[in-house]
Amino acid sequence: MKNNELITQDELQEERLFNSSLGRRSFLQFAGASAAGIALMAAGCRKDRNYGDTSTGATLDFKDDFGVLNYAYALEQLEAAFYVKVASAPPSTFTTAQKAYFQDIQFHEVAHREFFKNALGTAAIGSLEVDFSSIDFTSATSVLGAAMAFEDLGVAAYNGAGVRIKSTDYLVLAGKIVSVEARHAAYIRDIISNGTFADLASLAPLGAVNASGLDGALTPDKVLAIAGKYVKTKINVINL
Amino acid sequence: MNIVNILEEIEKVDGEIYERLSPRRNAMKDFYNIGKKISLAALPLAMGSMFQKAYGQTNPSTVNDVLGFALALEYLEWNYYNHALTLANTTYIPDGAPRAAITTIRNHERAHVDLLKGALGITGADGYVYADFDFTASGGFADVDSNYQTFLKVALAFEDTGVRAYKGQAPILKGNAVLTTALQIHSVEARHASHLRQMVAANVTGASGLKPWIAYSANGNDTGIAAVDAVYAGEQNTTQAGIQITGINGTTVSQSQAAECFDEFLTGAAVKTIANLFIKTGKKLT
Incomplete structure (x- = not known):
């Protein structure tokens, strides 16, 4: 453990923070609950650094935005791990264009994962251990089916969690990500069967309403129940 | 406690901070006890929302304004597709998969119109x-x-604009049940955009490299269609919440992938400027 090092950094941050006075401009930035705000306040939370302990699983505490962000972080970890594995050895029937786009998707998900990790800082849960034993990575059908399931579920997860987000900045960020997941979902669905990019009737189990032109939206407990088969790490949910 | 120091610093530049945070005197008592009620790690977000309540009240927009704005955009999209599909000479939309895809999209836009009319209580x-x-x-x-x-x-310009428009209105709907519905429309528009990008790539001269997601371009517009520059302004952004996404944490995330993996929002004003290009005088959005 690097606890000593962390505490030293914290103390340095604290010193910097409280020796300089807060101008109005910097205060207004701070009020936006930006990532800088997290770094700032993380300085004061060394007693509560009990997230990210993989030995007892990961805890998603939905009492505040950190719970929602960690939830997104967990899902992005899962997606990234899947696409990293696909991109490392794509099914042999993938076309050159498909391989290139799966590379793109891989890096999109890796970027999302790393973004949440950095934004959460010390509040981040640990790395999840995945279980992809149900997926045949040599089969295009199996890989595409799993990719579609991940993307459609990701869209429904963000859509369902948005209303829980209290910070405007993070609500917008979730919105910036979810539409990219929807672009992925549509692309993958079109490979499986051209024209199914927005087959909302098939998405009814994820909360979509075809008659109203609405995509999926699921609460975190339902999403995690579906995603559970791909995760070995025990995920505890509290204050949902 | 640290947080008290912060408040004292703020008080030096804004003497009314305590009043802004809450007009009720006992609110501050709760605030001093905040550490017992929420974990210290949650403080920045709790403080952020507290301060936003204090300072963020100037936005006069209401939920119904947002729904009415969304409805106008859905009218535009629906009329566009419906006209093209029902026009006597629309043989330019090939039968088969292309016509089926446009029909799917048209039907969703009509469903959105009906949903939003219902939400606003419009029966006529x-x-x-x-x-x-x-x-x-x-x-x-x-x-x-x-x-x-x-x-x-x-069509692509309309769909990519629609995605950005809903995203830009989300903050006004924050915490409201209507937000979920708006997000469910938003991601459907993104699915449409993804498919239309593939249709453009397959059919529009010079656009064969167009991706389902918005790739990096110096001015944000990856379509090569200069007339729609305003639709993509800002999409070249690769920094999110102060975090540079290109090469983040030692990964090989490229500049284009960094721009692609976060769609940007458009302000209501920017969306209205784009939409008004297609709306006749007298009915333009204000």
Whole structure:
């Protein structure tokens, strides 16, 4: 453990923070609950650094935005791990264009994962251990089916969690990500069967309403129940 | 406690901070006890929302304004597709998969119109009809009613604008049940955009490299269609919440992938400027 090092950094941050006075401009930035705000306040939370302990699983505490962000972080970890594995050895029937786009998707998900990790800082849960034993990575059908399931579920997860987000900045960020997941979902669905990019009737189990032109939206407990088969790490949910 | 120091610093530049945070005197007592009620790690977000309540009250927008704005955009999209599909000479939209895809999208836009009308309690005729629009954008897309390529270009501009428009309105709906519905429409528009990008790539001259997601371009516009620059302004952004996404944490995330993996929002004003290019005088959005 690097606890000593962390505490030293914290103390340095604290010193910097409280020796300089807060101008109005910097205060207004701070009020936006930006990532800088997290770094700032993380300085004061060394007693509560009990997230990210993989030995007892990961805890998603939905009492505040950190719970929602960690939830997104967990899902992005899962997606990234899947696409990293696909991109490392794509099914042999993938076309050159498909391989290139799966590379793109891989890096999109890796970027999302790393973004949440950095934004959460010390509040981040640990790395999840995945279980992809149900997926045949040599089969295009199996890989595409799993990719579609991940993307459609990701869209429904963000859509369902948005209303829980209290910070405007993070609500917008979730919105910036979810539409990219929807672009992925549509692309993958079109490979499986051209024209199914927005087959909302098939998405009814994820909360979509075809008659109203609405995509999926699921609460975190339902999403995690579906995603559970791909995760070995025990995920505890509290204050949902 | 640290947080008290912060408040004292703030008080030096804003003497009314305590009043802004809450007009009720006992609110501050709760605030001093905050550490017992929420974990210290949650403080920045709790403080952020507290301060936003204090300072963020100037936005006069209401939920119904947002829904009405969204409805106008859905009218535009629905009339565009419906006209193209029902026009006597729309042989320029090929039968089979292309016509089926446009029909799917048209039907979703109609469903959105009906949903939003219902949410706003509008029971009468549509607020916008085909005659209220000029889909040539004053001649900029003169052959939009006869040329498949032009039709697809305008359709893509509408869908990518729609995605950005809903995203930009989300903060006004924060915490409201309506937000979930808006997000469910938002991601459907993104699915449409993804598919239309593939249709554009397959059919529009010079656009074969267009991706389902918005790739990096110096001015944000990856479509090569200069007339729609405003639709993509800002999409070149690769920094999110102060975090540089290109090469983040030692990964090989490229500049383009960094721009692609976060879609940007447009302000209501920017969306109205784009939409008004296609709306006739007298019915323009204000």
